[in-house]
Amino acid sequence: MTDRTGAHRVTGAAHEAEPLFDDLPPNIDTDVFSVARLYDFLLGGKHNFAPDREFGRRLLAIEPNGRMILQQNRLWLARAMRVLLAAGVRQFLDLGSGIPTQHYVHELAHAVDPGAKVVYVDNDPPAVSHSNYILRDSPNAGAAHADMAESERVLAHPTVTSLIDFGQPVAITALAAWHFVEDKQDPKGVLAEYRRVLAPGSYLALTHATIDGATGDLVRDVQSQYQSVMKNPSPRTREQIADFFEGFDILDPGIVNLPAWRPDKPQDAENAQDVWFYGALGRLAA
Numbered sequence: 001m002t003d004r005t006g007a008h009r010v011t012g013a014a015h016e017a018e019p020l021f022d023d024l025p026p027n028i029d030t031d032v033f034s035v036a037r038l039y040d041f042l043l044g045g046k047h048n049f050a051p052d053r054e055f056g057r058r059l060l061a062i063e064p065n066g067r068m069i070l071q072q073n074r075l076w077l078a079r080a081m082r083v084l085l086a087a088g089v090r091q092f093l094d095l096g097s098g099i100p101t102q103h104y105v106h107e108l109a110h111a112v113d114p115g116a117k118v119v120y121v122d123n124d125p126p127a128v129s130h131s132n133y134i135l136r137d138s139p140n141a142g143a144a145h146a147d148m149a150e151s152e153r154v155l156a157h158p159t160v161t162s163l164i165d166f167g168q169p170v171a172i173t174a175l176a177a178w179h180f181v182e183d184k185q186d187p188k189g190v191l192a193e194y195r196r197v198l199a200p201g202s203y204l205a206l207t208h209a210t211i212d213g214a215t216g217d218l219v220r221d222v223q224s225q226y227q228s229v230m231k232n233p234s235p236r237t238r239e240q241i242a243d244f245f246e247g248f249d250i251l252d253p254g255i256v257n258l259p260a261w262r263p264d265k266p267q268d269a270e271n272a273q274d275v276w277f278y279g280a281l282g283r284l285a286a
């Protein structure tokens with residue numbers, strides 16, 4: 001339902017009370033679960049609906065640290081973006097972008113250089129339309145609907161070709177996303193296809209769920225929950241994730257639990273093992 005101001009309000013007994021907000025695209029199905037909106041819910045955002053929140057609460061019952069882990073994912077992005085922007089990178093291709101709110105790539109990049117180019121890629125149509133709605137006043141950013149495991153399609157997408165110049169360095173960022181590419185889709189081979197089009201000075205920034213460490217069993221429980229709503233997510237070991245960086249030099253401190261990656265203060269890295277996501281940044285080898 002749309003009110004006089006054009007803002008969108010969801011009504012009906014099946015829905016919880018919905019916040020009124022004015023940046024929801026028209027014609028999106030709020031009754032269908034979306035992993036992008038789940039992340040928004042866990043991050044405390046307002047771009048989510050009853051099915052997303054219901055699943056989010058089930059996840060939080062299994063992993064009460066869920067919100068904290070996703071906040072750490074955003075904090076990791078901010079630190080990695082500082083490195084990338086300081087290195088002069090001004091083009092970002094973000095794979096599995098979800099809904100880009102709460103200090104995501106374009107906000108961080110444009111805070112430093114409004115001319116920086118950012119393309120978001122997601123295979124979830126509501127997430128893409130939501131993203132393009134949020135970006136409607138940003139000529140240097142756009143969202144593409146594509147399967148990130150199909151590199152040729154992504155690279156040929158008009159939003160990508162119109163905004164990204166592969167003759168110049170590009171940072172490929174994939175935050176909490178590459179674990180949705182299953183082994184049978186050859187995630188390492190796909191990343192190599194992206195790598196082959198990158199110019200020297202390009203980067204790969206990944207955060208990825210892991211089954212390493214004491215939290216391994218917990219992660220498997222979370223994985224089973226996900227299987228009820230989407231295809232098989234694949235948390236991986238450090239070794240498997242290292243393999244994705246073939247052709248890149250992994251910068252210090254390597255592939256580590258998110259809070260342990262270049263913490264702003266040493267105490268920020270305390271209890272890093274509770275965050276069962278690794279983060280790593282690689283620079284394209286010369």
Ligand SMILES: C[S@@+](CC[C@H](N)C(=O)[O-])C[C@H]1O[C@@H](n2cnc3c(N)ncnc32)[C@H](O)[C@@H]1O
Nearest residue numbers: 036096097098122123124147148175176177180
């Ligand atoms: C968990 S969210 C992470 C969103 C964002 N990167 C972040 O860190 O907040 C993962 C996103 O990846 C998307 N995704 C999963 N598989 C994908 C695929 N094969 N191609 C493109 N996007 C995909 C989902 O739709 C979802 O929006």
